Amino acid sequence: MEIILLEDVKSLGKKGEIVKINEGYARNFVLPKKLGLEATPKNLNDLKLTKVKETRLAQEELDVAKALALKVAQKPVKLSIKVGEGGRTFGSISTKEIAIALQNQLGLEIDKKKMHLDDVIKTLGTHSVSIKLHKDVTAQLTVVVTEAK
Structure with a gap:
């Protein structure tokens, strides 16, 4: 049968x-x-x-997912962090803060668990964060970290 x-x-x-x-x-x-x-x-x-x-x-x-990847790659996300003497930062930036900034600045709601950081961001400058949007699509988000005033 x-x-x-x-x-x-x-x-x-x-x-x-x-x-x-x-x-x-x-x-x-x-x-x-x-x-x-x-x-x-x-x-x-x-x-x-x-x-x-x-x-x-x-x-x-x-x-x-491909359209979202293009949207994410086009605009950087700007975050600020407190900096002490000699350029040392207080604290760090994790995927949670990046997800909140994405929501506020670009209006995109992406789960923090889909973001991959090798280590938390502790330095000023430009950093790249990979975001797994689909099993076949991974986007690169540019995060610009500046000094908080």
């Missing part, structure tokens, strides 16, 4: 695959637990339409 899997099943396969299994296993385990559907022509057509819809949605998400 052929079954379309609705969820990942460890011994059978991944979601959306069409697998051939014993009729007893299908009737007693897979179908009652709603792990799969019988591969009828109607269900196969529904699967095809679902896959088309998923690929279209994935492409739209990718396009949105």
